[in-house]
Amino acid sequence: MRGGDVAAAEAGSPRSPDLYDLSDDSDYAAAAAASDRTVMRTDPADRGSEETARVDVVYEKERVTIHPSQYGSGRISGKLRLFLQQGSLFLSWEPNEGADSLSTSSVGVEIEKYRNLYTIKALPLSDVRFIRRYTPTFGLDYIIIVLSSGLAFPPFYFYNSGIRELFATLKQHVFIIRSDDDPNVFLVNDFQDPLQKSLSSLELPGVASVANAMSRQNSLSFTGSNDESRHGATSSMSQYSSKQKHKSNDPGRDLSIQVLEKFSLVTKFARDTTSSLFRDNSGAHAYGRQQHEYILDNKATDKHKNQYITPEKASTPSATIESDPLPLVWGKQRDHPLSVKEWAAFLDPEGRVMDSKALRKKVFYGGVDHALRKEVWKFLLGYHEYDSTYAEREYLAAMKRAEYEAVKSQWKSISATQAKRFTKFRERKGLIDKDVVRTDRSIPYYEGDDNQNVVVLRDILLTYSFYNFNLGYCQGMSDFLAPILYVMEDESESFWCFASLMERLGANFNRDQNGMHAQLLALSKLVELLDPPLHNYFRQNDCLNYFFCFRWVLIQFKREFSFDQIMLLWEVLWTHYLSEHFHLYLCVAILKKYRQRIIGEQMDFDTLLKFINELSGQINLDRAIQDAEALCTIAGENGASCIPPGTPPSMPIETDGGLYVQEDEVL
Amino acid sequence: MSYAYLFKYIIIGDTGVGKSCLLLQFTDKRFQPVHDLTIGVEFGARMITIDNKPIKLQIWDTAGQESFRSITRSYYRGAAGALLVYDITRRETFNHLASWLEDARQHANANMTVMLIGNKCDLSHRRAVSYEEGEQFAKEHGLVFMEASAKTAQNVEEAFIKTAGTIYKKIQDGIFDVSNESNGIKVGYVVPNSSGGGAGSSSQAGGCCS
Ligand SMILES: Nc1nc2c(ncn2[C@@H]2O[C@H](COP(=O)(O)OP(=O)(O)OP(=O)(O)O)[C@@H](O)[C@H]2O)c(=O)[nH]1
Numbered sequence: 001m002r003g004g005d006v007a008a009a010e011a012g013s014p015r016s017p018d019l020y021d022l023s024d025d026s027d028y029a030a031a032a033a034a035s036d037r038t039v040m041r042t043d044p045a046d047r048g049s050e051e052t053a054r055v056d057v058v059y060e061k062e063r064v065t066i067h068p069s070q071y072g073s074g075r076i077s078g079k080l081r082l083f084l085q086q087g088s089l090f091l092s093w094e095p096n097e098g099a100d101s102l103s104t105s106s107v108g109v110e111i112e113k114y115r116n117l118y119t120i121k122a123l124p125l126s127d128v129r130f131i132r133r134y135t136p137t138f139g140l141d142y143i144i145i146v147l148s149s150g151l152a153f154p155p156f157y158f159y160n161s162g163i164r165e166l167f168a169t170l171k172q173h174v175f176i177i178r179s180d181d182d183p184n185v186f187l188v189n190d191f192q193d194p195l196q197k198s199l200s201s202l203e204l205p206g207v208a209s210v211a212n213a214m215s216r217q218n219s220l221s222f223t224g225s226n227d228e229s230r231h232g233a234t235s236s237m238s239q240y241s242s243k244q245k246h247k248s249n250d251p252g253r254d255l256s257i258q259v260l261e262k263f264s265l266v267t268k269f270a271r272d273t274t275s276s277l278f279r280d281n282s283g284a285h286a287y288g289r290q291q292h293e294y295i296l297d298n299k300a301t302d303k304h305k306n307q308y309i310t311p312e313k314a315s316t317p318s319a320t321i322e323s324d325p326l327p328l329v330w331g332k333q334r335d336h337p338l339s340v341k342e343w344a345a346f347l348d349p350e351g352r353v354m355d356s357k358a359l360r361k362k363v364f365y366g367g368v369d370h371a372l373r374k375e376v377w378k379f380l381l382g383y384h385e386y387d388s389t390y391a392e393r394e395y396l397a398a399m400k401r402a403e404y405e406a407v408k409s410q411w412k413s414i415s416a417t418q419a420k421r422f423t424k425f426r427e428r429k430g431l432i433d434k435d436v437v438r439t440d441r442s443i444p445y446y447e448g449d450d451n452q453n454v455v456v457l458r459d460i461l462l463t464y465s466f467y468n469f470n471l472g473y474c475q476g477m478s479d480f481l482a483p484i485l486y487v488m489e490d491e492s493e494s495f496w497c498f499a500s501l502m503e504r505l506g507a508n509f510n511r512d513q514n515g516m517h518a519q520l521l522a523l524s525k526l527v528e529l530l531d532p533p534l535h536n537y538f539r540q541n542d543c544l545n546y547f548f549c550f551r552w553v554l555i556q557f558k559r560e561f562s563f564d565q566i567m568l569l570w571e572v573l574w575t576h577y578l579s580e581h582f583h584l585y586l587c588v589a590i591l592k593k594y595r596q597r598i599i600g601e602q603m604d605f606d607t608l609l610k611f612i613n614e615l616s617g618q619i620n621l622d623r624a625i626q627d628a629e630a631l632c633t634i635a636g637e638n639g640a641s642c643i644p645p646g647t648p649p650s651m652p653i654e655t656d657g658g659l660y661v662q663e664d665e666v667l
Numbered sequence: 668m669s670y671a672y673l674f675k676y677i678i679i680g681d682t683g684v685g686k687s688c689l690l691l692q693f694t695d696k697r698f699q700p701v702h703d704l705t706i707g708v709e710f711g712a713r714m715i716t717i718d719n720k721p722i723k724l725q726i727w728d729t730a731g732q733e734s735f736r737s738i739t740r741s742y743y744r745g746a747a748g749a750l751l752v753y754d755i756t757r758r759e760t761f762n763h764l765a766s767w768l769e770d771a772r773q774h775a776n777a778n779m780t781v782m783l784i785g786n787k788c789d790l791s792h793r794r795a796v797s798y799e800e801g802e803q804f805a806k807e808h809g810l811v812f813m814e815a816s817a818k819t820a821q822n823v824e825e826a827f828i829k830t831a832g833t834i835y836k837k838i839q840d841g842i843f844d845v846s847n848e849s850n851g852i853k854v855g856y857v858v859p860n861s862s863g864g865g866a867g868s869s870s871q872a873g874g875c876c877s
């Protein structure tokens with residue numbers, strides 16, 4: 001993540017107020033107001049125009065260095081400062097003039113161009129959520145600053161030491177406390193934890209009665225209005241909430257409170273049990289029982305009870321790995337795939353999809369019959385408009401085919417002599433050539449020497465890299481394209497579907513990995529929300545970067561499931577039905593499922609990474625989707641607010657600086 | 668299976684140089700040219716014997732693509748050995764060695780044993796980097812050097828085992844504190860008949876990494 005962009009985004013775009021608008025809680029209102037003030041404050045580092053405000057430097061350290069991720073050998077040394085202005089504390093970091101200790105001069109030039117991106121002119125400490133200190137036994141000490149928005153700056157390495165003084169100075173000027181869970185985490189402006197808040201303000205009269213109340217609430221949302229749970233605009237829901245006195249009529253607000261209540265209950269269970277989990281093993285068992293009851297309580301309908309007692313069809317390998325004995329099935333039972341007949345019923349005589357929401361719902365719960373994928377995926381991917389007619393789509397296909405051919409001819413027409421002087425093209429083509437022959441070759445469609453479909457993969461990827469030259473080509477793209485081409489069986493149509501998908505997921509492949517970091521950060525927030533003990537465990541074991549979920553997120557579980565399963569999973573994800581970020585809930589669901597093993601076996605980062613890798617082919621997809629659905633529903637607006645705007649697959653937020661522009665040598 | 672020691676290895680180097688193929692050749696003794704490209708990291712393991720002691724190699728095969736480096740770096744931590752691989756038919760993969768090495772030096776253990784491998788030596792008719800250049804680079808940077816082929820299996824076994832031998836010697840010489848797992852070494856069960864190289868006394872259960 002590039003510091004400069006973070007700072008720019010922070011200063012430039014006012015925060016969405018509903019990010020904080022979780023409840024009527026006055027602390028939250030205050031926090032939101034405070035952050036609004038921060039945003040409106042004029043930039044104090046704008047030294048040219050500033051006379052009124054005096055700047056008092058209270059801390060200054062040279063050789064505080066960034067190791068930009070995309071340059072293996074590069075580093076940018078600079079000066080870290082804390083300064084006071086108008087009573088507020090600010091942090092700044094400015095790179096030194098000129099390159100330093102670089103292994104090669106070409107890297108030096110590259111770095112030179114971008115050093116200013118990392119500059120932090122004036123970061124108000126009120127925007128900082130916590131600072132984590134790393135003091136590895138081998139290597140340099142460094143810190144990571146995490147903003148309340150969830151964004152983090154790249155690590156600052158202290159070549160001249162000075163971390164201790166930094167914290168000492170901070171302590172004098174802002175409210176900073178050491179985290180109970182991790183002595184290396186320093187919380188800044190620790191506004192009360194929303195979960196704790198909700199727990200204390202609810203004053204739960206006792207688990208049992210609350211559970212009863214919850215089952216009532218749940219039956220409201222699960223039976224009548226499950227579809228609407230994100231918007232809460234159903235009659236049953238407003239009926240429920242009209243009984244309560246609320247300042248606003250916004251049904252979303254009522255729902256968020258309700259969700260908070262539901263959620264706090266789950267959390268309470270989780271909290272109660274981790275403490276016992278650490279005390280002895282029977283605690284874990286108690287946890288199982290408690291949650292068990294909770295589920296039964298909520299799912300007392302016959303249908304769900306049936307499902308609940310259905311013994312897991314544990315195939316031999318997964319039985320050993322899926323150790324969590326809890327049949328945590330709260331989500332709706334999976335439906336059969338959208339059939340040809342059902343699909344026909346969704347269309348009006350001209351071919352418009354009449355009720356796109358119902359269609360997305362259907363696909364979310366059951367997927368699509370394979371014969372229909374060719375047609376339906378184009379809608380899900382946003383290539384076709386739901387309200388387009390057969391005729392319009394036919395026309396579009398013809399136009400797009402011509403457009404595709406035009407882009408393709410751009411590289412097709414590059415002669416051998418021209419290519420000699422076009423290094424970037426040669427490198428890119430070389431990389432794509434190397435990768436398409438290493439993509440899904442065990443699938444019959446791509447099998448064997450001189451397979452024409454492999455050539456088509458290559459042509460589409462190379463054409464895409466001209467169509468979107470800034471993004472170019474990155475490994476992982478072929479993993480997305482292979483199933484699309486397999487379904488479409490048409491070069492141009494596959495290209496446009498792929499291009500539509502990249503509109504959403506292109507940021508996964510940015511050189512600076514910002515799309516990935518945003519998602520992994522959101523994932524960490526979701527786990528913090530939905531499984532605090534697991535979150536704490538990860539924090540204590542230095543696993544908070546969630547790099548062990550990298551492959552899951554980068555290519556949306558492509559390597560974790562079979563080719564057939566992945567087509568199903570992707571169409572489910574692409575509906576954006578419950579959430580655009582359903583894939584992140586899926587991550588949480590899977591992690592949650594194995595949390596007992598992860599914590600019980602005290603997995604460290606390495607072991608965890610290996611464990612997660614080896615889950616490939618072992619995950620029960622239907623169950624995982626159902627669990628994720630339940631988590632998504634439970635998290636509700638709280639979950640949504642864990643995910644900063646612009647996190648893929650959401651469309652990027654518009655910024656003048658072009659947050660998603662590639663700025664490096666692209667291949 | 669019980670082992671006297673477990674060594675963590677990483678395989679690093681540019682994309683397409685044949686890291687995954689080398690691993691597969693070493694663990695499964697086969698060459699599979701249509702293996703999937705690596706996203707993130709993949710794992711392999713094999714038992715070898717050194718000085719009559721069973722040693723388990725846990726091998727991390729990392730993705731070579733430049734843009735994944737910020738992620739793959741986090742996998743270097745605690746590796747006892749590294750195979751740094753380039754492709755003798757592609758000059759640029761050799762040119763990037765310095766940056767890989769710098770990365771390894773920065774993010775891995777200082778005592779890590781690095782073996783430089785010029786892979787695809789079966790394609791010597793397309794050679795773009797001479798044996799001498801590889802040797803020279805290794806000499807300058809204090810690495811062990813070999814040319815190998817994942818396809819013909821030439822030197823593959825040797826590369827992994829020689830690295831293990833070097834690590835083993837470092838243990839014998841007391842360079843590693845084997846009780847500190849951040850060195851990429853775990854001490855396993857005491858094996859019967861082991862005459863005990865000093866380290867056996869601190870043995871513990873193999874644990875979860877098997
Ligand atoms: N002739 C020959 N080809 C090889 C050899 N090793 C690998 N290859 C080929 O090189 C290609 C790349 O090999 P991989 O093992 O996938 O490369 P990698 O280093 O793992 O690449 P990434 O996973 O992208 O980092 C494969 O398609 C193999 O066919 C070798 O020793 N000889």
Ligand SMILES: [Mg+2]
Binds near residue numbers: 687
């Ligand atoms: Mg590989």
